[in-house]
Amino acid sequence: MKKQQPTSIRLENISKIFYDRSRNAEVQAIRPLTLEIKPGQLTTFLGPSGCGKTTLLRLVAGFEEPTTGKIIIGGLDQTNIMANKRDIGFVFQNYALFPHMTIYDNVSYGLKLKRLSPSKVKEAVGDVLEIVGLSGMEKRFPNQISGGEQQRVALARVIVTRPRVLLFDEPLSNLDAKRRIQVRMEIKELQQMLSITSLYVTHDQEEALAISDQIVVMNKGTIEQVGTPQEIYSRPKTVFVANFVGKTNVWAVRIKDNRNNVVEPERGGPAFRVLESLKGFAKGEKAFALIRPEAVKVAPLSSAEQEHLRGKVQALTYLGEKVEYDLEVGGEKMKAVVYDPQPKTVFKPGENVAVILPEERISIVSH
Amino acid sequence: MSASSNKGGLGVQPSTAASPAGRRINLRKYNPLALSISVILWAVLGLFILYPLYKLLHLALIRDGALKFDSIARILSRKGNRLALYNSLKLGVFVACLSTFIGFIFAFARTRANLARGWRWFIDAIIILPLISPPFTLALGMLFAFGPTGVLTYKLLGIQGASIYGMWSTISAETLTYFPLAYMTLVGVLENINPSLEENAFSMGGSRLHVFRTISLPLSIPGIANSLLLVFSASLADFATPLVLAGHQFPILPTQAYLQITGLFDLRGGAALSFILLVPSLLIFILQHYWVSRKHYVTVTGKASSGTPTRLVSPGARYLLLFVCLAMSAFVLFLYGMIVFGSLVKAWGANHEFTLVNYRYLFTHGLKSIKDTLFIAFIAMPAGGLLGLIIGYLVTRQEIPGKRLMEFVSLINYALPGTVVGIAYLLAFNDPPIMLTGTATILIAAYVFRYSPTGLRATIATLQQIDKSIEEASTSLGANMLTTLRKITVPLILPSLFAGLEVTFTRAMTAISATIFLISVNWTLITVRILESATELELGNAAAFSVFVILTVYLVTNALRLVLRLLGLTTLQEKTALY
Numbered sequence: 001m002k003k004q005q006p007t008s009i010r011l012e013n014i015s016k017i018f019y020d021r022s023r024n025a026e027v028q029a030i031r032p033l034t035l036e037i038k039p040g041q042l043t044t045f046l047g048p049s050g051c052g053k054t055t056l057l058r059l060v061a062g063f064e065e066p067t068t069g070k071i072i073i074g075g076l077d078q079t080n081i082m083a084n085k086r087d088i089g090f091v092f093q094n095y096a097l098f099p100h101m102t103i104y105d106n107v108s109y110g111l112k113l114k115r116l117s118p119s120k121v122k123e124a125v126g127d128v129l130e131i132v133g134l135s136g137m138e139k140r141f142p143n144q145i146s147g148g149e150q151q152r153v154a155l156a157r158v159i160v161t162r163p164r165v166l167l168f169d170e171p172l173s174n175l176d177a178k179r180r181i182q183v184r185m186e187i188k189e190l191q192q193m194l195s196i197t198s199l200y201v202t203h204d205q206e207e208a209l210a211i212s213d214q215i216v217v218m219n220k221g222t223i224e225q226v227g228t229p230q231e232i233y234s235r236p237k238t239v240f241v242a243n244f245v246g247k248t249n250v251w252a253v254r255i256k257d258n259r260n261n262v263v264e265p266e267r268g269g270p271a272f273r274v275l276e277s278l279k280g281f282a283k284g285e286k287a288f289a290l291i292r293p294e295a296v297k298v299a300p301l302s303s304a305e306q307e308h309l310r311g312k313v314q315a316l317t318y319l320g321e322k323v324e325y326d327l328e329v330g331g332e333k334m335k336a337v338v339y340d341p342q343p344k345t346v347f348k349p350g351e352n353v354a355v356i357l358p359e360e361r362i363s364i365v366s367h
Numbered sequence: 368m369s370a371s372s373n374k375g376g377l378g379v380q381p382s383t384a385a386s387p388a389g390r391r392i393n394l395r396k397y398n399p400l401a402l403s404i405s406v407i408l409w410a411v412l413g414l415f416i417l418y419p420l421y422k423l424l425h426l427a428l429i430r431d432g433a434l435k436f437d438s439i440a441r442i443l444s445r446k447g448n449r450l451a452l453y454n455s456l457k458l459g460v461f462v463a464c465l466s467t468f469i470g471f472i473f474a475f476a477r478t479r480a481n482l483a484r485g486w487r488w489f490i491d492a493i494i495i496l497p498l499i500s501p502p503f504t505l506a507l508g509m510l511f512a513f514g515p516t517g518v519l520t521y522k523l524l525g526i527q528g529a530s531i532y533g534m535w536s537t538i539s540a541e542t543l544t545y546f547p548l549a550y551m552t553l554v555g556v557l558e559n560i561n562p563s564l565e566e567n568a569f570s571m572g573g574s575r576l577h578v579f580r581t582i583s584l585p586l587s588i589p590g591i592a593n594s595l596l597l598v599f600s601a602s603l604a605d606f607a608t609p610l611v612l613a614g615h616q617f618p619i620l621p622t623q624a625y626l627q628i629t630g631l632f633d634l635r636g637g638a639a640l641s642f643i644l645l646v647p648s649l650l651i652f653i654l655q656h657y658w659v660s661r662k663h664y665v666t667v668t669g670k671a672s673s674g675t676p677t678r679l680v681s682p683g684a685r686y687l688l689l690f691v692c693l694a695m696s697a698f699v700l701f702l703y704g705m706i707v708f709g710s711l712v713k714a715w716g717a718n719h720e721f722t723l724v725n726y727r728y729l730f731t732h733g734l735k736s737i738k739d740t741l742f743i744a745f746i747a748m749p750a751g752g753l754l755g756l757i758i759g760y761l762v763t764r765q766e767i768p769g770k771r772l773m774e775f776v777s778l779i780n781y782a783l784p785g786t787v788v789g790i791a792y793l794l795a796f797n798d799p800p801i802m803l804t805g806t807a808t809i810l811i812a813a814y815v816f817r818y819s820p821t822g823l824r825a826t827i828a829t830l831q832q833i834d835k836s837i838e839e840a841s842t843s844l845g846a847n848m849l850t851t852l853r854k855i856t857v858p859l860i861l862p863s864l865f866a867g868l869e870v871t872f873t874r875a876m877t878a879i880s881a882t883i884f885l886i887s888v889n890w891t892l893i894t895v896r897i898l899e900s901a902t903e904l905e906l907g908n909a910a911a912f913s914v915f916v917i918l919t920v921y922l923v924t925n926a927l928r929l930v931l932r933l934l935g936l937t938t939l940q941e942k943t944a945l946y
Contacts, residue, residue, distance in 0.1 A: 063839050083842045090843040096836035100858050109854075110844035161844065
């Protein structure tokens with residue numbers, strides 16, 4: 001299969017209001033938002049259930065109409081174009097294979113609608129089934145193959161039509177953990193090979209980090225942050241993002257000096273410096289300081305070579321590759337993770353330790 | 368924007384602008400086509416289900432504009448009627464228990480005894496016979512075998528004037544008729560008990576009997592309860608078998624109601640008897656529909672790993688099960704053989720010379736009833752099938768007001784005993800404003816509204832399995848609405864339409880309990896002719912009519928299945944469970 005010129009997607013001021021008949025009320029599923037999807041990339045919509053990510057995907061597919069805004073695909077306004085004219089491939093959560101058709105008929109369905117000659121249909125179906133590793137299964141019915149195989153048929157059925165855009169709605173949620181990792185790598189490889197602009201909906205942060213070129217974190221119908229997996233993980237812009245993608249320590253602080261980047265904890269304790277510029281904050285403004293558990297360093301009090309806080313080990317979980325500590329630092333609870341722990345350096349509950357917070361690893365986000 | 372009722376975290380906020388009037392039904396929010404169709408359906412359901420029921424209840428319970436139970440009291444003051452009520456309940460309990468017991472043996476053998484494929488096929492073939500025959504075929508067979516001139520009693524044992532009529536022969540014939548119903552309810556339940564549960568109990572050291580008693584039996588209790596209820600209400604409603612076999616010593620409610628109306632012309636009394644019959648039937652239906660069947664479906668979803676041979680059945684028990692099943696099957700087959708034999712001899716019990724005179728009678732004197740029945744059945748078939756399909760589609764795929772109620776009302780005539788429906792129709796359509804007595808319409812309507820629920824239930828079950836995303840997948844692959852309907856939706860629901868067609872046709876050919884009140888000089892039915900012949904002991908004619916009905920039903924249902932297969936579609940997997 002050849003690469004094609006990748007397509008861009010732009011969502012302009014998109015919003016969606018549903019009418020909930022059971023409560024006789026309107027529900028705002030998506031608040032007005034604008035989003036640019038780069039061509040050829042795989043972009044993930046990540047968020048908890050009900051955040052509007054699937055609705056956004058269905059709006060792009062044309063299964064729903066936006067209440068306001070425009071959907072621009074490949075530079076053309078597609079807002080009023082029917083779903084069957086958008087040239088988009090949609091991979092459903094439950095695969096949505098046609099149960100009364102064989103694998104061959106399922107995969108050739110879109111091609112036949114494009115009125116291709118039978119020989120070309122046969123060739124294309126044969127090619128795509130080879131790519132997804134299902135050659136020889138043409139005559140079977142969907143209920144005669146495994147879940148993983150059904151997933152591949154669903155994928156083959158959409159990529160065989162060479163759509164401009166691929167949409168994935170939690171495609172791995174019906175697979176077991178091991179298959180999930182395997183299939184997500186396959187999806188990523190296939191997407192890169194064909195370089196089709198793709199949108200991918202998931203609530204699994206690990207999946208999003210592993211597969212995406214760009215992640216859009218959503219919550220309550222709005223976008224919380226857009227960025228690469230590294231940006232989202234290491235520089236979360238909100239407490240929600242920091243908590244949803246990975247684990248994080250959060251504590252309330254007040255900006256003490258916005259020029260020299262100094263903050264002080266709300267509940268007292270020594271002020272500290274961060275590397276991040278605080279020019280965007282006013283002096284005395286309330287904020288949150290965030291630090292990942294694995295960025296927190298724990299050392300014996302005796303060897304305190306640098307600026308540190310005093311902490312006390314409350315509990316620990318030894319997991320072989322790492323130790324997770326529950327610490328108490330200046331009246332606040334804090335989690336720390338130490339990788340590759342050696343028997344001598346594992347602290348005991350009740351022990352006092354030096355807690356070092358590297359200034360370059362602390363993020364300050366607004367309240 | 369009012370945030371007061373925000374459920375938080377879900378990003379949903381009810382807008383205060385949406386509805387100042389609260390929960391008022393806003394008709395503009397519904398699809399106009401679906402809404403108009405539902406209005407028409409309500410009119411039809413109202414006319415053919417609610418109106419007759421109202422007329423019946425009115426006559427039975429209302430006098431001088433007030434609720435009075437004196438009609439009921441008057442009916443129950445008669446000893447014969449009290450006896451009939453008692454007999455009906457007794458009959459129902461016996462038949463329900465026996466049928467469920469035999470059905471369980473069959474179902475257990477079928478699912479656990481590792482029977483050879485040939486035996487399983489044989490059992491399934493026998494099981495289907497009572498379902499496609501007129502309801503009193505087995506009663507007729509009993510007459511041939513054990514009646515005054517019966518093969519076994521008279522010929523073999525030389526008993527003169529053996530009396531077959533009474534409770535025990537009624538119980539036997541009904542049990543043979545209804546155990547397939549119990550079998551089909553139970554086979555689904557037993558198939559869905561995960562064999563690993565039984566194996567697990569085994570590996571923990573339980574004996575075979577212990578495993579059966581503590582695992583298999585308790586897990587099939589919902590199925591057993593369902594089977595008991597189904598067979599009890601079927602027996603309570605059965606009219607034809609007692610009419611042939613019960614005799615004068617064993618009056619039951621449906622026959623008593625029939626005599627009250629056709630013999631004594633006492634419409635109010637008939638209505639009162641119907642009411643007494645209606646109450647338990649409707650209660651059982653509600654219990655079965657909303658309680659047992661729900662529980663039942665939960666266990667049925669998700670295909671369990673069936674087919675793994677279990678060692679639950681010891682070799683000895685296996686042969687015992689096989690023997691019991693084969694003996695029962697052979698007996699059923701023997702009774703059917705009696706009917707075929709009886710249709711081909713000159714005079715049953717006296718002259719067993721081969722003759723076609725009974726079939727000649729069928730196509731001369733019986734020709735009118737054959738023509739009438741076929742006409743009615745072939746009109747009722749598409750009407751019943753389509754009605755079930757449309758209501759099923761409407762209540763599952765469209766937003767219309769009161770759709771749950773519509774589903775329930777559609778099922779009422781199916782839940783009520785045929786006798787009650789027949790009397791209600793008689794009361795409703797005998798006088799203006801709507802006079803239908805003596806027409807084919809009333810017979811067709813009786814069948815359509817009584818037997819379309821099978822197709823309706825099949826349609827609902829099928830549509831609930833077809834996720835909306837399947838249609839969306841077709842759309843996003845480039846198909847327009849019509850193509851999606853033609854290539855996806857219609858092929859997926861056609862099997863349930865065909866199931867509806869099959870059942871409506873079969874019942875229009877075989878059922879009698881409702882329509883016996885509605886026949887006239889203009890329109891008569893084969894089943895009524897069979898009953899007349901049977902009660903007048905013209906058994907040869909009755910047998911020939913029965914053979915004709917069974918063959919016709921067999922041919923037409925198989926033709927329907929063939930059409931479905933030629934369309935490249937499979938029949939519904941549990942097609943037998945539809946009856």
